[in-house]
Amino acid sequence: MAITAAGISGWEISSNSASPPVAHAAHELRSHLRRVGAAGSTPGVIEVRAAPGTNDAFEVAVENDRVVISGESPRGALNGAYWLLEELGFAWIEPGEGGIAFSAPAPLDSGVYSQSPAFPRRTLILGQDALHDEWQDWMEWASRNRLNDLFFHDTPPSRPGRTSPRPVDAAALAEDGGGWLFERWDADGRAIAAAASRRGMSLQFGGHHLPTLLPRALFGDHPGWFPLRNGERDPRFNLCVSAPGAIGHLQEAAAAFVARFSGADIYHIWPDDIPGGGWCECSPCSALSPSDQALIATNAIAEAVARAAPGARVAYLAYHDTVTPPEFARPSANVTILWAPRERCYAHSFADPACAKNEKEYLEPFLGLLDMLGDDLSRLQVFEYYSDAILFKGLAPAHLGVLPADARGYAAAGVTNLQNLMVGDRPWLGPPWHAWWMARCAWDPT
Ligand SMILES: [Zn+2]
Ligand SMILES: [Zn+2]
Structure with missing residues (x-):
């Protein structure tokens, strides 16, 4: 199975942390997915989780009705949210709201994806x-x-x-x-x-x-x-x-x-x-x-x-x-x-x-x-x-x-x-x- 931006645009977004970057990740997911929202999307949940570390790495687990973004730090969770949005077709080529681009790519397959930056x-x-x-x-x-x-x-x-x-x-x-x-x-x-x-x-x-x-x-x-x-x-x-x-x-x-x-x-x-x-x-x-x-x-x-x-x-x-x-x-x-x-x-x-x-x-x-x-x-x-x-x-x-x-x-x-x-x-x-x-x-x- 696989997900698309429009398909998950109506999903609930939850988080396990009161950390500001985690709240910002939830806000960014919501505001971007709303742009491509389709009526009648199936129910599901996006969970944003952050460990209290300092590493920017993250893991994103994609299932049929659930996506879990786990950052090794709050910033890592925010990186994971942006990675997911990119995989679903968003790009930020230029600054400003006008610089947000979207083109629907192939759906993102179920699976567990891990990323860690070359430079901290x-x-x-x-x-x-x-x-x-x-x-x-x-x-x-x-x-x-x-x-x-x-x-x-x-x-x-x-x-x-x-x-x-x-x-x-x-x-x-x-x-x-x-x-x-x-x-x-x-x-x-x-x-x-x-x-x-x-x-x-x-x-x-x-x-x-x-x-x-x-x-x-x-x-x-x-x-x-x-x-x-x-x-x-x-x-x-x-x-x-x-x-x-x-x-x-x-x-x-x-x-x-x-x-x-x-x-x-x-x-x-x-x-x-x-x-x-x-x-x-x-x-x-x-x-x-x-x-x-x-x-x-x-x-x-x-x-x-x-x-x-x-x-x-x-x-x-x-x-x-x-x-x-x-x-x-x-x-x-x-x-x-x-x-x-x-x-x-x-x-x-x-x-x-x-x-x-x-x-x-x-x-x-x-x-x-x-x-x-x-x-x-x-x-x-x-x-x-x-x-x-x-x-x-x-x-x-x-x-x-x-x-x-x-x-x-x-x-x-x-x-x-x-x-x-x-x-x-x-x-x-x-x-x-x-x-x-x-x-x-x-x-x-x-
Ligand atoms: Zn040279
Ligand atoms: Zn001198």
């Missing part, structure tokens, strides 16, 4: 204001595609201390030149955290905010807090990690940052977004590589965050001149490593030995970072660029084979969090479409 954490990075403005739609879309983590990232960085409202016309916005994520979080942060919790999703927040926390205007009073470059203190980028005053100021500002933008699980307070040349050459710093200086700064931030937001973690960004592993510094307990190989080759998969560029410039340092983390690979996050319209403009090649091959390689290396940066959501068939494809590959890249 699967992340959509919303990389600009236009996406943050529509965060409800993007969160629901990500959740329906079984992503379980949303990263609010601002490109370009937002600015602290603004008093004027966000401009509404394009020319004024362009002249302003900054992101408006801070104001968005001030207004919606609590609602974002509540909506994420209802879906069993976690949140990440931030971007290149080390310079936000150490304003360049401090240079006049404290030139020694800034990097020595070519024999002179230079206020343009980063800081001198050997200056106790700079570290102290950074820590105070980091504590205020996570207090203001509470609700995230991982914070991103990265150095300046430059290819290199922003670190210090003073006597103590000259012995430290850019990666060492960046990790020392990240550890200092993490120490303040451990006090201000216990349980939250801080990401060290391995990117541009900090891709090479640090020689001396080691990440503190609440520091994760964020691998962001922006200039890698996307014609070949990350782990493809046929690609000299990826092997020499990225695979080697990546393996070095794995070595540094030892057996604690849960701290390794991968920040990928499949939906980045800044990197790919409007013309991303379809990464049909590269993306799943990347996912297989990263999963085999022990990475637990695969992320996909989205900047620009139009046209959907350009870079943005990869958000949908990445969600599928992060679940099952085989």
